[in-house]
Amino acid sequence: MTGSRLPVSAYVICCDEVAWLGGCIESLSDCAEIIIVDSGSTDGTLALIEDYIGKGYPIRLFERPWPGYAAQKQFALDQCSQPWCLSLDADERLDEALREELGRLVTASAGVNAWRLDFRLSLYAYGYVPEAVRYGASVRLTRRGFAAYATDTLVHESLFVEGEFRTAPRGKILHARALPLEEQIVKEKTYANLKAKQLLRKGKSPRFFRLVFNPPLYFLKLYLAKRFFLCGWPGFIHAATGAAYAFMAEAMLYQKYRAARRPDTFDPGS
Incomplete structure (x- = not known):
């Protein structure tokens, strides 16, 4: 972990993600804060989180019943205290290029209130797709106070941003889980x-x-x-x-x- 962290609160919702959450947490080691909201894990996820807290990762853990995707992510977003907020799923992580780029993204000029981050999927029996596959970017990094979820959304929740948003020029979110x-x-x-x-x-x-x-x-x-x-x-x-x-x-x-x-x-x- 770096000695000087970025002014970013990363937030993750999870339940029974012991196999994937560690890689996610480790990719967020440059963030000043990691918010994790768990909704009833029984597979060792909570023990894993406590282990990372013991290693010095700046994790704040919340345990909360499941209210739905958008409502749980909004709760996690509301707990963020840093100027920028980064949304990741438990089976996602930042690649090295995006980790390097993150420091530049959070120095955006006033009025740029969000960044769309590109995405790289992993397929079962294949691995990560080639760089040429265009899966699509989505808003994941936002200024605190300028974005929110529509909490009545049941699935495919997305952030609604007040003001301008741009697409990060390099780096990707890696989706590590590949299901049969x-x-x-x-x-x-x-x-x-x-x-x-x-x-x-x-x-x-x-x-x-x-x-x-x-x-x-x-x-x-x-x-x-x-x-x-x-x-x-x-x-x-x-x-x-x-x-x-x-x-x-x-x-x-x-x-x-x-x-x-x-x-x-x-x-x-x-």
């Missing part, structure tokens, strides 16, 4: 269900065009536009899994919408 298909499909099903509930809550009705065309378009977006074809069969599987998520989200929206309006056609035992 049987686990990834379960995750996609969970996300699709939350997405359908979110759309229904917003008053959205089933969208025939999206039900039919969104899955193949999603596949083409990932496989061709984002260049996952460079990863061979693992890239094809990733794109196809994304298409399955797109289909499930739209199909679940249709079923939930129909069940709410035509309860006579809904079999509660199914």
Whole structure:
């Protein structure tokens, strides 16, 4: 760890992440503060965190029941005390280039209140995707007090920024976890269900065009536009899994919408 840390509060939410959280924490060693919010770990995650606290990492640990992704991240963000706040998931970490770049990003001129950080995915049976794969950047580094989550969002939560934001010129967030298909499909099903509930809550009705065309378009977006074809069969599987998520989200929206309006056609035992 460096003697002089950056004016950054990194914040991480977790539950049962003992296999991944250590790498995340170590990549944040230059930050002045690391906020970790745990929602009931039983796999040794809490002991791991205490071990890193004992090693001198500037961790503040909070234990809190799970209220949903956006609400938990907003709680973590609210605990940050440094001028800049950095969001990471427990299975993510900063690569060396981004760690070096971080010191420059937090010296941004007034009015630049957030930075979009690029992302590098790891695929099962492959490893990290090539640099040429364009997964996409998202807002992860924000000035304290100038960004917030919409806490009623159920899934795919994102930060809403007041003022200007830019994209970091170098470095990436590494997503270290690569799930086999049987686990990834379960995750996609969970996300699709939350997405359908979110759309229904917003008053959205089933969208025939999206039900039919969104899955193949999603596949083409990932496989061709984002260049996952460079990863061979693992890239094809990733794109196809994304298409399955797109289909499930739209199909679940249709079923939930129909069940709410035509309860006579809904079999509660199914």
